[in-house]
Amino acid sequence: MIPLIDVKAQYAPFIPELRERFAAVLESGRFIFGPEVEAFEAEAAAALGVPHAIGVANGTDALVLSLEAMGVGTGDEVICPAFTFYATAEAIARVGATPVFADIDPVTLNLDPADVAGRVTERTKAIVPVHLFGRPAPLAELAALGVPLLEDAAQAFGAEGVATTGVCSTFSFFPTKNLFALGDGGLVACTQDAVAETIRMLRFHGSRDKQTFELIGHNSRLDALQAAILRVQLPHLEGWADGRRAAAGHYEAEGLGELVDLPRRAGDPAWHLYVVRHARSDDLAAALKAAGVGHKAYYRVPTHLQPAMREYATELPLPGTDEAARTHLAIPMSPVLSREQAGEVVSAIRDAGLGRPH
Numbered sequence: 142m143i144p145l146i147d148v149k150a151q152y153a154p155f156i157p158e159l160r161e162r163f164a165a166v167l168e169s170g171r172f173i174f175g176p177e178v179e180a181f182e183a184e185a186a187a188a189l190g191v192p193h194a195i196g197v198a199n200g201t202d203a204l205v206l207s208l209e210a211m212g213v214g215t216g217d218e219v220i221c222p223a224f225t226f227y228a229t230a231e232a233i234a235r236v237g238a239t240p241v242f243a244d245i246d247p248v249t250l251n252l253d254p255a256d257v258a259g260r261v262t263e264r265t266k267a268i269v270p271v272h273l274f275g276r277p278a279p280l281a282e283l284a285a286l287g288v289p290l291l292e293d294a295a296q297a298f299g300a301e302g303v304a305t306t307g308v309c310s311t312f313s314f315f316p317t318k319n320l321f322a323l324g325d326g327g328l329v330a331c332t333q334d335a336v337a338e339t340i341r342m343l344r345f346h347g348s349r350d351k352q353t354f355e356l357i358g359h360n361s362r363l364d365a366l367q368a369a370i371l372r373v374q375l376p377h378l379e380g381w382a383d384g385r386r387a388a389a390g391h392y393e394a395e396g397l398g399e400l401v402d403l404p405r406r407a408g409d410p411a412w413h414l415y416v417v418r419h420a421r422s423d424d425l426a427a428a429l430k431a432a433g434v435g436h437k438a439y440y441r442v443p444t445h446l447q448p449a450m451r452e453y454a455t456e457l458p459l460p461g462t463d464e465a466a467r468t469h470l471a472i473p474m475s476p477v478l479s480r481e482q483a484g485e486v487v488s489a490i491r492d493a494g495l496g497r498p499h
Contacts, residue, residue, distance in 0.1 A: 145471060163366065182194045203329045343359055
């Protein structure tokens with residue numbers, strides 16, 4: 142069996158160090174905020190090249206708090222892709238704004254700036270580009286539209302250019318992400334001092350000092366144990382990125398591009414997932430299952446077609462989204478994927494005899 146994502150193989154070499162850090166946190170008795178969280182926030186800010194990094198409970202909260210701190214609320218519109226995880230649009234609706242779904246570039250699977258431009262109105266308060274599957278979105282083109290950006294970088298810690306353009310950029314540390322906790326966790330990277338200060342207040346009930354409550358906030362904090370885990374793993378992120386790039390190279394060398402459409406590189410991707418395309422993607426999934434190869438179709442039903450989003454998604458021709466939803470399939474990707482394993486995956490696809498991708 143070749144797993145889709147081999148998380149345990151990544152953290153296994155660090156188990157002794159993780160146990161030491163656990164013990165240190167237990168001995169300290171500091172589980173909420175404290176030195177581990179402060180240190181991780183400083184280290185993450187330095188790694189991302191931003192002035193502020195604020196730990197929160199999860200990636201969805203990171204989006205909600207960022208939107209609120211950016212002043213997005215009832216009556217506003219926020220443009221986002223329809224081909225993304227549900228939380229992107231859910232966070233917009235949660236703050237009372239209207240998600241406006243835009244189409245994607247059918248090659249990169251990221252927001253299409255031309256389609257976004259046609260959906261900007263006087264009510265548009267923000268654009269949320271998603272760095273989908275770890276591939277950088279076209280930030281420069283989107284920023285040129287003159288609307289503040291909130292980068293959804295949940296899948297893209299370590300990708301080139303991420304967090305450099307948006308007012309805020311949000312990250313998830315769900316256990317399958319490139320930089321992962323052993324539980325839930327999230328982060329907001331912020332380029333504006335006032336917005337960052339508001340997010341710090343919002344994550345703790347709208348208070349600066351636990352005594353005076355200035356805002357209606359949330360209880361959304363990255364805990365010290367998860368921060369300690371993230372501090373152990375952050376220095377290894379670039380090495381893991383090299384391993385992911387090598388894995389992508391293994392697929393190319395084994396001739397995968399002859400059998401499926403390979404993901405097009407956009408900048409220097411983090412390769413959170415390696416998502417190929419084929420007109421017979423369901424047949425491809427069946428063949429991989431029979432061969433014991435991990436795989437997953439993530440967004441067969443795009444966000445704009447989810448039941449809770451029906452009120453926002455009337456009369457939406459999104460041809461790029463529709464095609465991607467029908468044809469995409471994630472295949473195994475991890476920093477420890479070997480050339481031999483990549484060859485097995487390619488052989489399983491070749492043996493399926495599905496013909497050319499299109």
